[in-house]
Amino acid sequence: MPLILALVRELAEYEHLSHEVVATEEDFRESLFGERPVAEALLGYAGGEPAGFALFFHNFSTFLGRPGLYLEDLYVRPGFRGSGLGVALLSRVAELARERGCGRLEWSVLKWNEPAIGFYESLGAVPMDGWTVYRITGEDLRSLAGRA
Known part of the structure; x- marks a missing residue:
């Protein structure tokens, strides 16, 4: 769990979002290995050294009538970029999607992250296009839940 949290923090720093990381090792332990796991993670190593990770979870497409996988994070440490590790991690997630009968694999990327966009498009x-991601958190989430 310390490694996953460290990689998440490195990713957040790269994305200029460090202030948003409030996750703890216990949060990841529960979410990945708890009574009801809700996410999965792959760790990538190069020469025995931790070099990156992919974290993903299942979603569902009503249009396809099938599950999908959502890639929450794909991160390769700067010194290992261009080594093929990102392709290997993403390929493994795609392989898991196919093995599980998923209809699609999807993710979001920050609009300014041209290196990632180029990588994904390659x-x-x-x-x-035509879709906008919406999010509700914190007090607004509590308030909306209170209306149920």
């Missing part, structure tokens, strides 16, 4: 990924 693999055949396409942006979902």
Whole structure:
């Protein structure tokens, strides 16, 4: 869990979002290995050294009537970029999606992250134009839940 949290923090720093990381090792332990796991993680190593990770979870497409996988994070440490580790991690997630009968694999990328966009597009990924991601958190989430 310390390694996963460290990698998440490195990713957040790269994305200029360090202030948003409030997760703890216990949060990851529970979410990945608890009574009801809700996410999975792959760790990538190069020469025995931890070099990156992919974290993903199942979603569902009502249009396809099938599950999908959502890639929450894909991160390769700077010294290992260009080594093929990112392709290896993403390929393994895609392989898991196929093995599990998923209809799609999807993720979000920050609009300014041109290196990631170029990487994803080189693999055949396409942006979902016409869609906007919405999010509700914190007090607004509590308030909305209170209306149930």
